[in-house]
Amino acid sequence: MSRKLVLRVAAIAAASALVLVGAANSASAHVTVSSPDAKPGGYAKLVFRVPTESDTASTTKLVVSLPKDHPFAHVGAQVKDGWKVVKTTEKLPAPVKVGDVTLSQAITTVTWTAEAGGVPADDFDEFALSVGRLPEGVDSLSFPAEQTYSDGEVVKWSQLAADGSEPEHPAPTLKLAAASATPVAASTDSAADGGADTTARLLGGAGLLLGLLGLALALRRPKPTAAATPAAPGRADGPAGEKL
Incomplete structure (x- = not known):
């Protein structure tokens, strides 16, 4: 070669x-969501991983929307140093039965706002919720999120996948494992x-x-080196310089 x-x-x-x-x-x-213990009909910890994509600005606010068609009877938000958390309750379009209770209103958004600093450029942080009960007979739940940067830019992670291709700003989606005798962590x-x-x-x-x-x-x-010049015919030297 x-x-x-x-x-x-x-x-x-x-x-x-x-x-x-x-x-x-x-x-x-x-922005993605994962859970170590989610399964239909149970309670779960939801972890939202939030990277700061900007090279110059920091993430100062995160708004997570919860599903209204499958509302949670319980929503607990992680308390983080340097962040203010607010849960917003709305009236549902129609009452929904969740386990043993019927909900006419539910928490639909959770907002974390940085009181100072935020998530620095090129770093990430995690924000957690404790929710329940998770719906049964549902394969996945989407949690549209809105990420605000210190320079005023707002990125909406709300697009749903179509035709098997991933959109530019996909909504954080949690896939629920099928209920079984052995608990299985959600994929x-x-x-x-x-x-x-x-x-x-x-x-x-x-x-x-x-x-x-x-x-x-x-x-x-x-x-490459130059090839040696061959000796002239009949001029080969013998031992001790004698001519042959």
Whole structure:
């Protein structure tokens, strides 16, 4: 393989690695929801992971909307140092029976507002809720969220997936495991994102390493040397310089 071709292959491998790492960072930048104990009919802890995508601004406010068609009889919000939390109650369009109670009103939004600082640029934080009971006969629940930055930008994470493709700003969605005799932790979009993120980073690192190795081999390849001039016919020397 020529040196020029090796250099070209190395450059392509390195560029591919950077693309994969960039895609991984993009995939992990969504606001997501996960739960260690969610199952239909039970109570659960919901954890909202909120990354700050901006390089210059911080996240100063998070508003999480709860499902009105499947309201919760109980909503407890995590108390965080440096953040003010407010729960908003609304009247439901029609009474909904949840377990042994019938709700005519329910908590529909929870808002965390930073009192100072917020989530710094390129960092993330987690905000938790304790809710129940979770509905039965439902595969997943969506929690549209609104993220506000210190520079005034507002990002609405409210789009639902269609045709199997992920939208630009997907709503945090919790997938509920089927009820069974053995408790099963809920599977979430954030877990899938984490797996895809790890895979992309591994592939990107491997590609970058191959590119650097190829570049190193190309640079270390010795330059061709001039061939030795063959001795004239019949002029071979014997031992001790004697002519044969």
